Amino acid sequence: MDTFARHLLVELHGCNRALLNDRESMAHLLRRAALAAGARPVAEVFHPYAPQGVTGVLIIEESHLSVHTWPEYGYAALDFYTCGDCEPERAAREMAAALGADRVELVLVHRGVRDSTSSIHVADVER
Amino acid sequence: MDTFARHLLVELHGCNRALLNDRESMAHLLRRAALAAGARPVAEVFHPYAPQGVTGVLIIEESHLSVHTWPEYGYAALDFYTCGDCEPERAAREMAAALGADRVELVLVHRGVRDSTSSIHVADVER
Numbered sequence: 001m002d003t004f005a006r007h008l009l010v011e012l013h014g015c016n017r018a019l020l021n022d023r024e025s026m027a028h029l030l031r032r033a034a035l036a037a038g039a040r041p042v043a044e045v046f047h048p049y050a051p052q053g054v055t056g057v058l059i060i061e062e063s064h065l066s067v068h069t070w071p072e073y074g075y076a077a078l079d080f081y082t083c084g085d086c087e088p089e090r091a092a093r094e095m096a097a098a099l100g101a102d103r104v105e106l107v108l109v110h111r112g113v114r115d116s117t118s119s120i121h122v123a124d125v126e127r
Numbered sequence: 128m129d130t131f132a133r134h135l136l137v138e139l140h141g142c143n144r145a146l147l148n149d150r151e152s153m154a155h156l157l158r159r160a161a162l163a164a165g166a167r168p169v170a171e172v173f174h175p176y177a178p179q180g181v182t183g184v185l186i187i188e189e190s191h192l193s194v195h196t197w198p199e200y201g202y203a204a205l206d207f208y209t210c211g212d213c214e215p216e217r218a219a220r221e222m223a224a225a226l227g228a229d230r231v232e233l234v235l236v237h238r239g240v241r242d243s244t245s246s247i248h249v250a251d252v253e254r
Binding site for chain 2: 004005007009011013042043044045047049055057059061063064066068070073075077079081103105107109111112118119120122
């Protein structure tokens with residue numbers, strides 16, 4: 001399939017709640033996940049919420065990774081949007097392991113599909 | 128449906144190529160799109176690519192918006208991830224109009240679905 005980008009949507013359940021609520025830890029883990037995938041970070045922004053939760057985004061040469069956390073539910077949503085040769089699934093596995101997730105769901109979406117009348121394909125689901 | 132967040136995936140085709148390649152314009156348009164949706168921006172990061180293209184992310188109180196552009200194809204991918212009361216479709220319409228898109232696709236994904244064994248639902252497609 002000829003596409004501009006692959007976009008991996010990741011659902012992480014049963015995560016370590018203290019990590020999910022710590023901005024520095026989440027920044028460290030997101031950078032590490034990016035490197036595990038073979039991506040090259042170029043900029044980042046992280047924001048803590050009151051009373052809890054963190055949002056973080058890493059811009060990479062290959063597009064971006066983002067994470068949103070709900071410590072009160074042990075839940076995090078990870079997105080990895082890439083137009084490059086990196087391996088988003090590796091970032092998902094790295095993050096899941098680091099956070100101690102007990103349930104992981106992955107959905108791969110193809111974005112900017114060029115050989116079709118529809119530009120967006122939900123391609124693969126692992127549950 | 129009881130979910131943590133709604134995630135709107137937007138494909139914009141036939142856009143103004145000069146705008147897609149201008150970091151300041153894209154930053155301005157993304158902020159405007161966020162406000163049109165009723166979101167509250169709190170931080171941002173934008174990155175231009177060589178030889179062309181821009182990535183930008185706006186962190187909002189309700190989560191994030193991101194945009195990736197391919198000026199050479201007149202294409203942009205917009206994402207609006209929200210756990211709040213804002214209206215992501217308004218941001219998509221605002222951005223599509225500002226960029227002069229001649230084809231728009233929207234896919235709404237529910238993230239962190241709590242009343243189901245599956246946490247992620249691709250709910251609605253407009254093409």
